[in-house]
Amino acid sequence: MTTANDARTRLVESMADLLWERGYVGTSPSAVLNRAGVGQGSLYHHFTGKADLAVAGIHRNADTLTQAAREALDGPGTAYERLERFLLRDRDVLRGCRIGRMTQDPDVFTDDLLRQPVAEALAGVRKTIAAVIEQGQARGEFVRGLAPDDLAATILSTLQGGYVLARAELDEQQFHAAVRGLLALLRGSVTAP
Amino acid sequence: MTTANDARTRLVESMADLLWERGYVGTSPSAVLNRAGVGQGSLYHHFTGKADLAVAGIHRNADTLTQAAREALDGPGTAYERLERFLLRDRDVLRGCRIGRMTQDPDVFTDDLLRQPVAEALAGVRKTIAAVIEQGQARGEFVRGLAPDDLAATILSTLQGGYVLARAELDEQQFHAAVRGLLALLRGSVTAP
């Protein structure tokens, strides 16, 4: 077993942070080593190279994302309340999404080993959202005409795109405006009590 | 004046394409030179360096985006029809947005000269969408309770985020699902004739 602060763990955590901040092509192994405070020997002992360490880093970020989404969506309340809690939860907006960002990285996009954990994480969140909508429809809280899968894609896209707008203009409010607009549209789909 | 096929133009076009494909940190000057078919002398004669050429490339991509958005949004039809035409226009989904992608590039995000044309392009499209919604509300085609600026941010975010989901899963349908969900929500906000 490993302790929580061994070199391997420090490498994965440092890589995960740098992937979020700078992406894969923008992150060099030496930058990871500096942040982790270990030498090159540790990196190439535990991993075959940069890509291998990045896979571990992406998995770590994916777990963080999946966990946070589940916490917001799995709690009590009506379908609308659960979606609202998910959409309004505290976020470091200008840092963007640690997983969504990976899709814009040319080397991640073209390497299945790097892209797959990204795909799984986003598909998982999407399906969790769709399940909440289906439950809402079954309970009569949500109009039935809307396809849960489509709506789930819309909701997750609004978040991912909200980060894009906010980062473009260095203005968190663009993210919050997109969420407000979506919530207003969703309220129109809540069936009257 | 310059002809349409001189070295300067070829450099800007090549940089614009590579920025779309690989982003700023993922694009080297030599890759641009190879694609443009010119030598280094041309680059450093017309531009001060990589960043300077990238500013020109981003401006070129921004113009393309702004032009395409205006064409879809400025035509005839009700507000909903114009938004639908904009949302459903032909796109090379898996290539993503040539401007939105820039927001994930660490060096673009932290350099105002590179980020500003990105901010202006997305803000311009956002405002054009908001104007369509305002017109629709004034004509009684759209419910008035919705804030045009918020809704415009939601619409543009859905597109930007749709690209993210599609690229993550290598599946255009994720983009189209997000658009379908948004259009369904928007239809609920169209006032009956």
Next chain:
DNA sequence: GTCTATAGCCTGATAGAC
């Protein structure tokens, strides 16, 4: 397991010929 030293290649930019 972790370190330092080393290697070959690429990056971004400059110099100077034409």
Next chain:
DNA sequence: GTCTATCAGGCTATAGAC
């Protein structure tokens, strides 16, 4: 204006000591 030659420095990986 455009070319080729050249440069210092960083990138990713390997070697071998401890």
